[in-house]
Amino acid sequence: MFQEIAGIKIPDSQLAKDAADILREHGDDLLWNHSNRVFLFGAINGKKAKLNYDLELLYVSALFHDLGLTKKYSSPDLRFEVDGANAARSFLQQYQVPAESIRLVWDTIALHTTIGIAEHKESEVALLYSGVGLDVMGDGFEQFPVALREEIVKAFPRNNFKQEIIPAFYEGFKHKPETTFGNIKSDVCEFFIPNYKRKNFCDCILHSPWSE
Template identity: 45%
Template sequence: MADVISGIKIPDSKIAREAAELVRQHENEMLFNHSVRVFVFGAMKGIRQKLKFDSELLYVAALFHDLGLVDAYHTEAKRFEVDGADAAREFLRTHGIPEPKADLVWEAIALHTTPGIPQYMRPEIALTNAGVLVDVVGIGFDEYTPEQRDQVIAACPRGDFKNEFIEVQTCSALKKPHTTFGTVNFDYIQDRDPTFRKPNACARIRNTPWHS
């Protein structure tokens, strides 16, 4: 991987290198390239907006943000975002990173698919979310020049990203559909099976044991 991508230096500390090595062991090329693009796009936005952010923490958050989609980090009861967040926090703890910084990375990963909230939080959280949004659904696409986008894609090719990413997300969602209710992850199940129905919030409220 290039040391610099579209003007963004890839962190090269011991922690950064070991984080990348760990994620590479478990993610396929599609997910790993996506994770690096999330970092680069997020960092580019942070610089453009003159935000003060920890590049190393943003890099770790970006690398680990989809790790919960792979079998080695999959749990039965937690959202995939939380699985990845837990893995990142444990990794940082074992490397002596102070708890507040490990918690910051946890929040950035756990909230990366949550709409309407991360952009108002600390830069590392907001920029992880921004990198995900531009790379997956194109939100903010025109904030980057064609040259910037081309340079990122040249360093971290997309391949058949759209179809492969949807397939990975769908496989994860189908393994634990109860974790997708109330999140965008439900859409992956419904796209595969339009007859699938999530619990209705109004029905759940009406069916509680309360009298009124």
């Protein structure tokens, strides 16, 4: 395990190591490299913006943020983001982590795909969101230092990431496409499922049981 990458020290407490072991055990190289890149991107963004944030909590949040896509942690009926948040909460409760810190990690993971809200929350929430946005969609790509970006990708390679992450998303929630209603992951269902018709908010209003 690397000790420092792009000027960011990788947390090495027992809690951090155990969190890394869980992702290694239940995830794959795609999620491992992605989650570590997300952590580093977010941490560097926080450093550049001179934000106060807990590096270890950001690290754990990054490691768990997509764990809800794995067979071990995927529920039959919850959003995968919530599954990951619940897994992190159960994990942190085994340690002497304050309840407020656990709540913060839960929010950080649960909101990591929530456009228009996550960036206005606590630093950890906003930074994980920024790291995910940069790694998945290239948000802030031109503003991120090239040398640091290259160092991170060298340590945690992308390896055909653009082509592999969309199927990975779908595999994680294809058994519960209804959980993507109202969020960006419905685009993934539409990408893979022939003639997929997403639930429509206006239809929900017009066909509600109210008589008027």
